[in-house]
Structures are given as C-alpha cells and as structure tokens.
Amino acid sequence: MSRLELNGVSFKYPRGKRMIFQDVSETFESGTLSSIEGESGAGKSTLLSLLSGLALPTRGRILMDGEPIRDLTEYRRNVAATIAQGNHLFEGRTVLENVTYPLLLKGTDPETAKEKALEYLAEVKLDPELATHFPSECSGGEQKRVAFARAMALDNPVILADEPTANLDRENSRAVADILVSLAHTRGKLVVTATHDPLLAECADRRLILHEGFLERK
Ligand SMILES: Nc1ncnc2c1ncn2[C@@H]1O[C@H](COP(=O)(O)OP(=O)(O)OP(=O)(O)O)[C@@H](O)[C@H]1O
Numbered sequence: 549m550s551r552l553e554l555n556g557v558s559f560k561y562p563r564g565k566r567m568i569f570q571d572v573s574e575t576f577e578s579g580t581l582s583s584i585e586g587e588s589g590a591g592k593s594t595l596l597s598l599l600s601g602l603a604l605p606t607r608g609r610i611l612m613d614g615e616p617i618r619d620l621t622e623y624r625r626n627v628a629a630t631i632a633q634g635n636h637l638f639e640g641r642t643v644l645e646n647v648t649y650p651l652l653l654k655g656t657d658p659e660t661a662k663e664k665a666l667e668y669l670a671e672v673k674l675d676p677e678l679a680t681h682f683p684s685e686c687s688g689g690e691q692k693r694v695a696f697a698r699a700m701a702l703d704n705p706v707i708l709a710d711e712p713t714a715n716l717d718r719e720n721s722r723a724v725a726d727i728l729v730s731l732a733h734t735r736g737k738l739v740v741t742a743t744h745d746p747l748l749a750e751c752a753d754r755r756l757i758l759h760e761g762f763l764e765r766k
C-alpha cells in the first residue's frame with residue numbers, strides 16, 4: 549500500500565510572479581484513480597510535475613509513505629512513472645523497443661523482456677502488427693497506448709498522466725480511461741490524472757478541482 553502526500557505545499561515558478569498553489573494538503577493512495585480538474589492555467593500540470601519529482605515545492609513537503617522524497621532521480625526511476633501529454637516515446641525505436649527498454653534497464657533478460665513487453669502491448673489492446681512500427685507510424689491513440697504499456701513495464705507504484713485523452717476521439721478516450729481504471733483497480737497502482745475530459749474524470753474514484761491555488765474535492 550503506497551501513500552503519496554502533499555503536506556502544506558505551495559509553489560511558485562522561479563520566474564513566475566504568483567503562487568500557483570497555496571498550502572495544498574492532500575493524500576493519494578494506491579488502488580485509487582484520482583482526477584485533477586480545473587481551468588487552463590490553474591496549475592494541473594505543475595501539480596503533476598511536483599508529484600512526478602520534476603520540481604520541488606517552494607514551501608511544504610511531499611511525502612512518500614510518510615518519508616520526504618530526498619533523491620528525485622531515484623524517485624523518478626523507481627517510484628513515479630509519468631505519461632506526459634506529448635508521450636515522450638523514443639522516436640528512433642520501434643514500439644516494441646520502447647516498451648522493452650524499462651525492462652532491460654531493470655535487468656530483465658532480453659527474451660523475457662520481449663515476452664513481457666508483448667503482454668503489456670496486448671493489455672492496452674494495441675494491434676500486434678504495430679510492434680515493429682516506429683512511433684511516428686502510429687496514430688495519436690496508438691502512441692498513447694504505447695506510452696501506457698511502457699509505464700506498465702516500468703512497474704512503478706505511482707502513475708501520473710497529464711491530459712491522457714487530449715486529442716483522442718471518444719473510442720480511444722474510453723480505451724485510455726479503461727487502462728487508467730485497470731492500473732488502479734487491478735494492478736493496485738496509485739494513479740493521478742490531470743484532465744479536462746468529463747468522460748475520464750467520471751471514471752475517477754476521487755475528483756479534485758484546482759481553483760485559484762486551492763485543491764478542492766468535487
Ligand atoms: N516554467 C514556468 N515558469 C513560469 N510560469 C510557468 C511555467 N510553467 C507554467 N507556468 C505558469 O503556471 C501556471 C500553471 O500552468 P500549468 O501548465 O500547470 O496549468 P494547467 O492547469 O496544466 O493548464 P492546461 O489546462 O492549459 O494544461 C500558468 O499560469 C503558466 O503560465
């Protein structure tokens with residue numbers, strides 16, 4: 549059971565004029581999908597970068613299982629997996645290589661890594677013929693599935709997805725929402741997603757709204 553906690557967190561960008569958040573406290577738990585809504589510029593992506601270990605709070609602390617995060621590199625490698633809006637797939641690598649990569653990094657032998665990667669790709673319902681394609685040869689929805697399969701291969705306890713259904717049609721959005729729900733409910737991950745999409749937000753166990761620097765429950 550993992551617990552990720554924002555404890556009195558305030559944040560201002562070094563070159564920013566205003567505090568994006570004020571004294572935000574909230575706890576996220578494994579097995580739960582939480583959504584963060586709020587208007588454009590409210591600070592949803594900023595909040596996800598704090599939870600991803602990409603930025604540090606200006607004030608307050610972020611605690612993982614009660615301990616402050618000390619080593620951000622270690623945290624990003626072993627604790628948090630982020631699916632950015634732009635997916636950040638390796639363009640010069642095939643779909644299969646993208647998903648195999650985290651497994652090889654963790655020391656899995658190449659044959660097992662390939663088998664597991666194919667399982668993850670099947671789980672996100674990607675057409676197996678695309679395994680040898682490059683990301684640029686996949687549609688937006690397909691690329692998003694690959695990004696999720698790669699996050700599954702990383703097998704970190706925390707999964708953060710920024711606007712994962714942006715630019716996707718209804719069918720692909722539904723598929724992505726199903727993946728997020730299954731990551732939380734079947735794999736027991738702690739999943740947080742920033743979204744404008746009611747279809748996705750309605751699938752969340754907990755809906756939070758970021759408004760004028762405060763995080764409120766919907
Ligand atoms: N590197 C930065 N330096 C200074 N200000 C920034 C920086 N990045 C973002 N901001 C500002 O912080 C605020 C919050 O931005 P953020 O990207 O978190 O919003 P968001 O809720 O994700 O919006 P959207 O729905 O459009 O993605 C915005 O006013 C933005 O201009």
Ligand SMILES: [Mg+2]
Pocket residue numbers: 592593594710742
């Ligand atoms: Mg954003």
